[in-house]
Amino acid sequence: MTICWDPFVEIVKKHRRFLLTSHIRPDCDALGSELGLAEVLESLGKEVLIVNGHPTPPNLAFIDPAGRIRTLGTDVQPDLLSKFEVLIVLDTSAWVQLGPMADIVRGFPARKLVIDHHLSSDDLAAEPFKDSSVEATGRLVLDAARALGVSLTPAIARCLYAALATDTGWFRFPSVSSGTYDCAAALVAAGAVPAEIYNALYERDSVGRVRLRGLILSRITSELAGRLAYTYVHKDDFALMGALPSDTEDVINIVLTIAGTQFAVIFVEQAGGDFFKISFRSRCALDCSQIAEQFGGGGHRAAAGASIPGTFEEVRDRVLSVVHGALA
Numbered sequence: 001m002t003i004c005w006d007p008f009v010e011i012v013k014k015h016r017r018f019l020l021t022s023h024i025r026p027d028c029d030a031l032g033s034e035l036g037l038a039e040v041l042e043s044l045g046k047e048v049l050i051v052n053g054h055p056t057p058p059n060l061a062f063i064d065p066a067g068r069i070r071t072l073g074t075d076v077q078p079d080l081l082s083k084f085e086v087l088i089v090l091d092t093s094a095w096v097q098l099g100p101m102a103d104i105v106r107g108f109p110a111r112k113l114v115i116d117h118h119l120s121s122d123d124l125a126a127e128p129f130k131d132s133s134v135e136a137t138g139r140l141v142l143d144a145a146r147a148l149g150v151s152l153t154p155a156i157a158r159c160l161y162a163a164l165a166t167d168t169g170w171f172r173f174p175s176v177s178s179g180t181y182d183c184a185a186a187l188v189a190a191g192a193v194p195a196e197i198y199n200a201l202y203e204r205d206s207v208g209r210v211r212l213r214g215l216i217l218s219r220i221t222s223e224l225a226g227r228l229a230y231t232y233v234h235k236d237d238f239a240l241m242g243a244l245p246s247d248t249e250d251v252i253n254i255v256l257t258i259a260g261t262q263f264a265v266i267f268v269e270q271a272g273g274d275f276f277k278i279s280f281r282s283r284c285a286l287d288c289s290q291i292a293e294q295f296g297g298g299g300h301r302a303a304a305g306a307s308i309p310g311t312f313e314e315v316r317d318r319v320l321s322v323v324h325g326a327l328a
Contacts, residue, residue: 003129003140005147011086011111011127012148017047019084019108023092024054024099025277027249028201030091031056031063032163033115033137037090038068039156040145049084051076053099057246059209062200063162072100081108088113091137093121093130094298096307115140119289120298132300135175138163139183154191161192166201169253174302208242215241216251216266223320224327226260227284230320232267232312245271256281263327267316270307276315279305286326294322 018041022030030052038048055071056064070076087108093116095102105112105124112126117140119132134140138160145156164183168176171184188194212233219231233248248268255264262284268277278295280288281303288304297306308315 003131003143005129005144007127008113008129008144009147011113012041012044012046015046015085015111017084017086018049019081019087020048020050020090021052021087021098021101021105022090023094023097024052025246026052026054026056026060027091028060028063028166029136029138029163031060031069032159032161032166033090033141034069035064036138036141036156036159036163037088037115037144039153039159040141040148040150043150043153044148049076049081051081051101051104053101057249058244059201059204059206059246059249063159072104078104084110086111086113087126088115089124089126090115090141091118092116093118093124093128095122095124096296097298115144118299119301120293120304135173135177135180136164136167138167139180142183142187152186152190157187157190157192158197161187161194162197162201165194165197170198175300206243206247208244209247212237212241212243212247213251213254216248217254220255220258222258222261224324226258227262227327228265228320228323229255229258229261229263230265230267230316231255232316233269234312235269235271235273252279252281256283262286263323265319265323267312267319269312274311275307275309276312277305277307278315278319279303280323284327286323291322291326295319 020034034050041048050069051072053072056069093114114126115129117134117137142160216231222229252266264281266279282288287301289299292298292304292306295306295308
């Protein structure tokens, strides 16, 4: 699935104003890819605006110290986006993952591109630059920069290293290859400082975040002789623990570390109630993306997600029934 970047290079050469966006509840791969690509395009004299449907989570704000990433409806209004010549969607190919930006993408009057590494895909009526064998969208942005002949700066390297490191679980997921380390080495040589990025990501937790994590872990339920483990968060838990919704990120990976666990699920109730964000993790043959797609979601073989309406009991029973059947 190697990407031919020649068409992308031609598009960049022919246009001046670029609008970048990514998925709701943006993670480091989404944010780092957006910021890294913005720096790449601006080094070529392009005008770039980054607009997402959801704000940057506070724990990831370190990646955008200048506050470049705007939020639709808060920092920028939809009618200001029509002047751009090219819209690039990064790190997703799914309508549901675009949230408030979905209407912008649908109605965008000019050229649309997708740069993504997820297997799941909707037709966004955009030109795809996709490779699901790649470990992170940040890796694809690095490839695009090389195709454009752009020299890496410390700002580009920092963003793309954060994207690459987080989407590989700090280089421990099965998606990691020798090529991953080659890319990481190039980014470090260009100015990325792994210790600083790791510290910003994992060593600055709030008290509320730690308390919420403890609550979530205390609720773990193990089934199927330990092969399946799941846990949950109710919307009221955030206020109770003094935490934020973004503080649930990565907890599911801890659940999967339990010896004998092959598949893990977390149910996170959303602010409006009667609606849950589900995350799946696998370290067996069961493909998370195939489970997620049954609920309108998607992702990768080892990690995927979906959003499902209903009460906790309804959503839990519905999802676990499918997972039980798949693991049987």
